[in-house]
Amino acid sequence: MNALFRRRQGVVDSADLSGPARVDSRTKNLTKRLRPGDVAVIDHEDIDRVSAEALVACRPAAVLNAARSSSGRYPNLGPEILVEAGIPLVDDLGASVMAVKDGQRLVVDGPQVRSAAGELLAEGAPQDRETVAAAMAGARDGLSTQLEAFAANTMDYVQREKEVLLDGIGAPDLRTAFEGRHVLVVVRGYHYKEDLAILGSYIRDYRPLLVGVDGGADAIIEAGYSPDMIVGDMDSVSDHALRSGAEIVVHAYRDGRAPGRRRVEELGVDHVVFPATGTSEDVAMLIADDCGAELIVAVGTHNTLVEFLDKGRAGMASTFLTRLRVGSKLVDAKGVSQLYRTRISTWQLALLALAGLLALFVALASTNVGQTIFGLSGAWWDDLVNFFRVLVGLDPSAPTT
Structure with missing residues (x-):
């Protein structure tokens, strides 16, 4: 079994399947400190595409998941991305694997996870191309059930938040002037680096306002630009980006709780706290729409049904509603790159x-x-x-x- 597992994964040396553990139940937090050769220990049911791509970029020795990487709810792409990248993936290890101490050296031996001393810590199900393909096929068969749940959830959300659809969100007082401008909303999501690269000529010619959604602000800086505004709960944006001079809008819950407020206060940066329903991605688009933006160009955002499902049922309804609200102004970055040609003066x-x-x-x-x-x-x-x-x-x- 162990030899089969290594052969399917393309692993030629058992030493490649050992390394220091990096443990976090939130994958996006883990990838901030995951280094090549580390063993990623996560508790992530239905690994989504963005999380998988972030893990692959870190080049861990293996990924150990306490949960099932594919539960069968929908055909999530994360496990396939990890396996195709040659990263060993062991599923369903149970809660015991999350008790591993950060930095502890682990050895992944097929389905078993052992300490450096040989103690058995957990045992799960190794994933390869065959098991991932079988899980994807089963998930596609059950996609109709998820579609029904998506529709029901969306209708319930529309009933509760119909004023957003009809009247907008009522943006707070902001110093950033959106009226009549193009706005580029950047989310650190699907193919955001490629999208930003192909929009270089568009950005130079039209000089759109650059709005980063949490870590999207760092993506803007990495591409060589400066964000005009940062919207989010501030859990995945760097201190450098928050100090860049951009206007900071801390996304809060409707009841006023704002998890990111304490962080920006500790940094001493000016900010606005804005309670609003939906995800930070949605709030950024709705602010741009309410403030009179002429066009909203989306980078790394969610567009397809599978991408909506990747967000989880709690977030996909607000995303769908936002598209209804700003649809006449919203253009995906790939559409801009295909339609836009550099203007010659x-x-x-x-x-x-x-x-x-x-x-x-x-x-x-x-x-x-x-x-x-x-x-x-x-x-x-x-x-x-x-x-x-x-x-x-x-x-x-x-x-x-």
Whole structure:
């Protein structure tokens, strides 16, 4: 079994399946401190695509999941991404694996997780291409059930929050002027790096307001820009981004609880606390819409049914409602890259024409025919000048005094 597991995962040395444990029940928090060669210990049912890609980027020796990486609710892409990247994934290890001390050296031996001394700590189910494919097939069969739940949840949300759909959220007083501007909302989600890269020309020409949703602010900075506003509960954005000069909007619950307020207060940065229903991603779009943005371009946000389901049932209804509210202004980054072409100004066209004429002049000057043409042109020009001098009474042959 162990040899089969290693062969399917492409692991050639058992030493590759050992390393110091990094333990956290929240995957996005763990990836901030996970380093290559560490063993990631998580408790994440239905690993989503964003979490899996973040784990792959950290290059851990293995991923140990206390829960099931695919529960069968819907065809989540996370396990497939991990397996295709060659990262050993062991599922359903139970709560005992979360008791492992951070930094403790672990050895992953097929389905078993042992201490460096050989003590058996937990036992689970190794995942490979075959098991992941079987789980995905079963999840697709049950997708209709999730679709029904999604529709019911959305209708319930619309009943409770219909004023958002009809009247907007009533944005707080902000110093950032959105009126008539393009707004780029960046979420550290699906393909955000690629999307930001292909929007370089658009950003240079239109200079949209850059709004980072939590860690999206760091994505903006990494791409070489400065965020104008940061919206979120401040759990995944760096201190550097919070001190960048951007306007800070702390997303709070409707009851006024704001988990991120204490952090920004400790940093001493100016901020606005804004209670609103929905995710921070949704709130950023709704603020832009309420404040008069002309166009909202989304980077790394959720668009497909599977992406909505990746968010969990609690968040997907607000996302769907937000799309209804701002749909006339909302464009996905990939759509912008396909429709947009760099604008060429008049002076750029003039410069291009001048460069063409200069190249033609140099080419002609290097040939005998060109030199003859320039000589004749010079003589013709002299005759023309002399003609006008005679016409105005200046005799070109008269001596000068």
